[in-house]
Amino acid sequence: MLNYTSIFARHIDQVKQEQRYREFVIIKRTVGQFPYAHYLPQNKNAVLWCLNDYLGMSQHPAVLTAANHALLEYGVGSGGTRNIGGNNICLTELERELASLHQKEAALVFTSGYVANDTTLCSLAKIMPDCVFFSDEQNHASIIAGIRNSRAEKHIYKHLNAEHLEELLKKTESSKPKIIVFESAYSMNGMFSPIKKICELAKKYNALTFIDEVHTVGLYGKEGAGIAALHNCAAEIDIIQGTLGKAYGTIGGYITAKRPLIEAIRLTAPGFIFTTSLPPVIAAASIASIRHLKTSNTEREAHQKVIAKVKQSFTEAKINYLQNDSHIIPIIIGDPIKVKEASRLLMEEYAIYVQHINFPTVAKMTERLRITPTPYHTDKMIEDLTIALKNIFKSLEITYHDQAA
Ligand code: PLP
Numbered sequence: 001m002l003n004y005t006s007i008f009a010r011h012i013d014q015v016k017q018e019q020r021y022r023e024f025v026i027i028k029r030t031v032g033q034f035p036y037a038h039y040l041p042q043n044k045n046a047v048l049w050c051l052n053d054y055l056g057m058s059q060h061p062a063v064l065t066a067a068n069h070a071l072l073e074y075g076v077g078s079g080g081t082r083n084i085g086g087n088n089i090c091l092t093e094l095e096r097e098l099a100s101l102h103q104k105e106a107a108l109v110f111t112s113g114y115v116a117n118d119t120t121l122c123s124l125a126k127i128m129p130d131c132v133f134f135s136d137e138q139n140h141a142s143i144i145a146g147i148r149n150s151r152a153e154k155h156i157y158k159h160l161n162a163e164h165l166e167e168l169l170k171k172t173e174s175s176k177p178k179i180i181v182f183e184s185a186y187s188m189n190g191m192f193s194p195i196k197k198i199c200e201l202a203k204k205y206n207a208l209t210f211i212d213e214v215h216t217v218g219l220y221g222k223e224g225a226g227i228a229a230l231h232n233c234a235a236e237i238d239i240i241q242g243t244l245g246k247a248y249g250t251i252g253g254y255i256t257a258k259r260p261l262i263e264a265i266r267l268t269a270p271g272f273i274f275t276t277s278l279p280p281v282i283a284a285a286s287i288a289s290i291r292h293l294k295t296s297n298t299e300r301e302a303h304q305k306v307i308a309k310v311k312q313s314f315t316e317a318k319i320n321y322l323q324n325d326s327h328i329i330p331i332i333i334g335d336p337i338k339v340k341e342a343s344r345l346l347m348e349e350y351a352i353y354v355q356h357i358n359f360p361t362v363a364k365m366t367e368r369l370r371i372t373p374t375p376y377h378t379d380k381m382i383e384d385l386t387i388a389l390k391n392i393f394k395s396l397e398i399t400y401h402d403q404a405a
Pocket of ligand 1: 112113114115117140183187212214215244245252
């Protein structure tokens with residue numbers, strides 16, 4: 001007889017052996033304490049340095065007020081799918097807001113950025129069965145899942161490498177629909193895609209462009225519309241995908257594009273059709289967050305200042321970090337055990353929380369700490385982090401590791 005429990009236990013053992021076992025720390029984030037959180041295992045407050053709530057918008061007064069109002073007005077749940085449970089007015093307003101943010105004709109909201117990528121990419125191939133995907137080799141798991149699930153032909157181009165992308169485009173039959181899929185900024189190395197060059201190639205080879213702006217919406221460009229907006233090429237991008245779960249501080253994902261494309265996805269995507277929609281309270285909070293970041297540069301400017309200070313402090317302390325122009329500061333350790341130990345020591349000895357990043361999130365031997373400053377990290381917090389890293393790297397004999405990953 002099959003022993004199912006032992007199958008799962010063996011799987012867990014295997015993951016442990018490969019140093020891939022993940023322990024989640026339990027924290028409690030409280031309004032007004034950002035960027036501190038209560039770290040439950042040791043019953044102490046810690047400074048968080050690895051949040052994707054990049055601007056602290058999850059606690060912004062305008063967002064809390066909107067959420068509070070919507071909660072009392074509309075309740076908690078949305079009541080079902082958009083199709084059957086009703087198309088909540090808060091969601092249609094959110095979609096109008098997103099379309100206007102990206103200067104597109106229409107938008108479609110999903111329950112997460114992951115779902116937006118997975119179900120949209122898969123649906124594009126349902127709508128255009130002979131389409132061919134061109135995907136950056138470091139694209140996110142949700143993009144990989146969408147392309148894989150579509151079973152469409154795919155070509156993977158070298159990371160950020162427009163020349164390689166062109167080679168692959170050149171080799172593909174010109175009559176086939178083509179979709180270039182890339183991220184504006186890569187979350188594990190903070191590098192930006194060569195967006196202008198990709199747009200030129202898309203035009204030359206008559207390909208559609210799909211950009212994942214998950215890590216850049218709210219943070220860059222006029223009104224926080226992202227990197228495509230920053231480089232004045234949003235109009236040349238066919239599909240802009242984003243999340244509400246990072247800089248906007250809520251949850252949910254979306255795409256914006258021309259109306260026929262959005263309509264076609266709305267009518268096709270299982271990840272849109274067959275799932276309960278986002279609650280009105282989340283839609284209302286998201287609208288407040290987007291509107292705030294559209295009209296105010298305060299958080300964005302403060303964010304950039306803190307990023308510059310952290311990078312300067314690391315440089316002065318000779319802490320090697322991966323050089324990029326973004327808000328993500330990776331320090332590659334290149335050792336799964338040392339990086340985990342560094343993370344543990346940061347918390348236990350310095351009350352600083354930086355989750356270590358291991359395989360499969362990043363390639364083996366490129367394990368890293370990924371630091372994400374926010375506008376609310378003070379000079380003292382930066383100094384404390386720098387000293388802690390310096391001391392820990394010394395004690396673990398982490399000297400220099402190639403920061404090109
Ligand atoms: N795309 C990228 C590049 C991501 O890094 C992530 C999540 O980290 C997602 C999509 C998924 O977004 P969400 O967290 O809203 O599901």
